[in-house]
Amino acid sequence: MLVGSTKLAANSHIAVVGAGVGGLSFSYFLAKFRPDVNITIIDGSKRTGGWINSATIEDKEKLPILIEKGPRTLRGKSEGTTLIVDTLSSLDQKEFVYYIEKNSVANRKFLVDKDDSLVQVPSSFGSLVKFLRNSLSRDFVTGLLAEPFRKSRMYPCEDESASDFIKRRFGSELVGNNIFSAIFHGIYADDIKQLSAQRTLAPLLALEAKHGSLVKGMLGTSTNEKKSDLPEALAQYQKRMGKDLKELSELYGQLRKLPMIGLRNGLERFPKALYMALQKNPKVQFVLGHPVSQLETDGNGKCQISLADGHQLRELEHVRLTNTPAVMATMTRDKQLAQLLRQVKANTVVLVNFYLAKTDLLEQYHSFGYLVPQSNSNKEQLLGVIFDSVIEQNFKPLAPQHSSYDQREPQKFTKFTAMVGGHYLSKHSLREESYYVEQVKSALLRHLKISQDQLDRGYWEVTMATDCLPQFFVNYNRWVAETKTKFAQNFGPRLSLGGMAFSKGPGVPDVVMDGFQDADALSG
Numbered sequence: 291m292l293v294g295s296t297k298l299a300a301n302s303h304i305a306v307v308g309a310g311v312g313g314l315s316f317s318y319f320l321a322k323f324r325p326d327v328n329i330t331i332i333d334g335s336k337r338t339g340g341w342i343n344s345a346t347i348e349d350k351e352k353l354p355i356l357i358e359k360g361p362r363t364l365r366g367k368s369e370g371t372t373l374i375v376d377t378l379s380s381l382d383q384k385e386f387v388y389y390i391e392k393n394s395v396a397n398r399k400f401l402v403d404k405d406d407s408l409v410q411v412p413s414s415f416g417s418l419v420k421f422l423r424n425s426l427s428r429d430f431v432t433g434l435l436a437e438p439f440r441k442s443r444m445y446p447c448e449d450e451s452a453s454d455f456i457k458r459r460f461g462s463e464l465v466g467n468n469i470f471s472a473i474f475h476g477i478y479a480d481d482i483k484q485l486s487a488q489r490t491l492a493p494l495l496a497l498e499a500k501h502g503s504l505v506k507g508m509l510g511t512s513t514n515e516k517k518s519d520l521p522e523a524l525a526q527y528q529k530r531m532g533k534d535l536k537e538l539s540e541l542y543g544q545l546r547k548l549p550m551i552g553l554r555n556g557l558e559r560f561p562k563a564l565y566m567a568l569q570k571n572p573k574v575q576f577v578l579g580h581p582v583s584q585l586e587t588d589g590n591g592k593c594q595i596s597l598a599d600g601h602q603l604r605e606l607e608h609v610r611l612t613n614t615p616a617v618m619a620t621m622t623r624d625k626q627l628a629q630l631l632r633q634v635k636a637n638t639v640v641l642v643n644f645y646l647a648k649t650d651l652l653e654q655y656h657s658f659g660y661l662v663p664q665s666n667s668n669k670e671q672l673l674g675v676i677f678d679s680v681i682e683q684n685f686k687p688l689a690p691q692h693s694s695y696d697q698r699e700p701q702k703f704t705k706f707t708a709m710v711g712g713h714y715l716s717k718h719s720l721r722e723e724s725y726y727v728e729q730v731k732s733a734l735l736r737h738l739k740i741s742q743d744q745l746d747r748g749y750w751e752v753t754m755a756t757d758c759l760p761q762f763f764v765n766y767n768r769w770v771a772e773t774k775t776k777f778a779q780n781f782g783p784r785l786s787l788g789g790m791a792f793s794k795g796p797g798v799p800d801v802v803m804d805g806f807q808d809a810d811a812l813s814g
């Protein structure tokens with residue numbers, strides 16, 4: 291998000307704060323459009339990639355095992371995913387792109403009901419019947435049938451919570467609590483009652499505003515959709531990068547039909563590919579392991595950055611920030627701006643990875659994983675569990691593989707990632723790692739009926755993803771507008787804002803698309 295309109299002067303020097311996928315993709319595209327510009331990318335951590343973190347551990351037989359300590363899949367239909375796959379293709383890495391088919395078992399998702407049984411989210415007639423018989427579906431069908439007849443809002447410009455929106459449209463709080471709260475756990479790790487409807491359910495709000503009802507709107511739009519055109523953002527990418535229109539349209543057409551995209555050897559391959567490409571560029575410099583402590587303007591209206599170790603970067607024509615608002619707050623001397631930025635708290639997620647060789651403990655529940663709705667008593671504060679072994683074993687390569695592609699029969703193993711905490715967690719109550727392992731074991735004994743002995747035999751690893759997801763509170767969009775104005779007052783057009791807090795959505799594709807669009811706008 292640009293805070294003012296500007297075009298970078300020739301041979302100017304800019305700084306990018308954060309070498310996560312947001313900072314790297316912005317830098318990658320800017321370096322393409324403006325080879326004259328000098329870019330310094332600064333990160334407080336010694337590694338690049340931010341929350342995208344594909345780590346290798348050794349199992350009990352000392353074999354290397356990949357575990358994801360953050361995101362692992364991208365939505366095929368997100369426009370940014372086409373950008374990511376096309377970029378990997380340009381960097382000669384398309385052979386690492388994998389996908390999950392629509393009808394794959396790895397595309398099934400389960401929810402936990404109030405009795406701790408897993409119920410499949412309907413994907414067939416059989417699963418629909420089972421779902422409708424379960425208490426989780428209470429008020430859903432009646433709510434949906436009556437939805438077209440419910441009044442739309444008197445003041446659609448005012449925000450409300452996601453929970454209130456669902457309650458209004460379905461006529462019952464149960465639908466939000468039983469179904470939608472689980473989906474919100476699986477994207478925002480947050481409470482459906484606290485999340486902004488405008489920020490998190492924008493397409494549904496648009497349907498209500500246009501058609502007066504979600505059902506009427508959905509029936510109306512599905513028939514009018516033009517399948518062949520590139521969406522505006524991708525058309526902009528095609529033109530700006532000089533891509534072949536037919537090839538890019540075909541790629542988008544192929545990806546949008548796929549529920550999930552992943553990368554062989556982990557999602558970190560993408561930020562690593564960007565990092566390697568940027569490292570080869572003599573106009574790009576990395577400063578890693580040095581957090582930014584202050585950002586200000588100098589006497590000439592240019593920007594100046596101080597690092598925690600005392601070093602300074604001066605005469606900066608532009609600064610791109612990609613951190614959470616609370617981190618940005620630590621960089622400014624303007625008390626009002628800092629106060630505004632601190633209004634956005636962030637959720638902490640405890641990621642608990644599990645690996646067990648030679649045994650498939652998930653046999654009965656082959657799927658993407660399961661989510662826990664807020665209607666479940668959930669004493670372990672579990673948000674959901676991703677079944678990594680099922681996903682990996684159902685991945686298919688997108689492009690024809692080189693002859694070296696591993697054709698061996700897949701081995702049996704169990705790998706999953708449990709995500710705990712989010713809005714259930716108060717920052718001051720973070721416990722020792724072993725506590726979370728025990729919590730996950732306790733939940734899995736009940737939900738999946740896995741025995742204590744089998745759970746004890748596996749390898750466990752805990753990662754505290756502290757303040758990893760911004761809390762998109764009610765009136766968040768108004769907060770964004772106010773923050774943009776305040777930044778503009780301080781820095782004029784010399785600053786732009788990226789990352790999860792300022793892009794269209796919290797997903798990797800959104801952040802990457804945002805990086806491309808702002809790099810394009812700045813380069814003129």
Ligand SMILES: Cc1cc2nc3c(=O)[nH]c(=O)nc-3n(C[C@H](O)[C@H](O)[C@H](O)COP(=O)(O)OP(=O)(O)OC[C@H]3O[C@@H](n4cnc5c(N)ncnc54)[C@H](O)[C@@H]3O)c2cc1C
Pocket residue numbers: 307308309310311312313332333334335338339340341342359360361362363364365580581582583612613617639641755758759788789790796797798799801
């Ligand atoms: C648990 C979890 C699961 C997720 N799952 C998915 C998924 O399945 N699919 C999906 O699309 N998205 C997923 N996401 C979202 C995805 O991780 C983000 O969209 C993406 O990583 C955001 O990248 P970023 O570069 O904007 O931010 P970050 O990755 O947060 O990068 C910001 C960088 O700034 C650095 N930094 C912080 N403070 C300073 C400072 N003072 N000075 C300098 N540098 C600093 C940090 O070290 C970091 O490297 C998930 C996120 C989480 C937390």
Ligand SMILES: C=Cc1c2[nH]c(c1C)Cc1[nH]c(c(CCC(=O)O)c1C)Cc1[nH]c(c(C)c1CCC(=O)O)Cc1[nH]c(c(C)c1C=C)C2
Pocket residue numbers: 364365368399400473475476477478479549639658659660661673674675676709795796797798799
């Ligand atoms: C249980 C906790 C979490 C799981 N994933 C995330 C959390 C907090 C974070 C996350 N997941 C997704 C995104 C990107 C959203 C986007 O706009 O692209 C983020 C930030 C993707 C996602 N994961 C699930 C859903 C329904 C979505 C949205 C789009 C989609 O792919 O359909 C499901 C899901 N996430 C988690 C689990 C256990 C789970 C389902 C079983 C983990």
